[in-house]
Amino acid sequence: MSGYLLWWTKLPSLVRYTIGVLSAFCAVLALFLFFMSKLKDMRDEAFAQGQTQVREQASAAVIENVETSHEIRRQFDLEAARGSSDAIYANCVRSARTPENCQRFLPRGSEDPDRAVPGQGR
Structure with a gap:
């Protein structure tokens, strides 16, 4: 585990920032798609x-x-x-x-x- 943290800390800050932003974007996109599918299911059921x-x-x-x-x-x-x-x-x-x-x-x-x-x- 400490090897992973050591590796992460040795990356340039721009790369760490980019990876963090992309990870957050993917998480938000996954949540958005999940809630949209639930909303579509609820709408279809009501219809x-x-x-x-x-x-x-x-x-x-x-x-x-x-x-x-x-x-x-x-x-x-x-x-x-x-x-x-x-x-x-x-x-x-x-x-x-x-x-x-x-x-x-x-x-x-x-x-x-x-x-x-x-x-x-x-």
């Missing part, structure tokens, strides 16, 4: 958690919309079974390419197939 929350919210909205559409579909099916609704006929005319295909949804007893549909400009 992933944010994505998860957005997906959960979107999934909840989709599930709610699907349940609503199923309920509306059940109401249409019940009304179609009774044959007493203009809503089914109106929905068919809005979405069909050929409104003539919607004749089967006309309420029973309706004799005017050319009547105006609510929401349509006929």
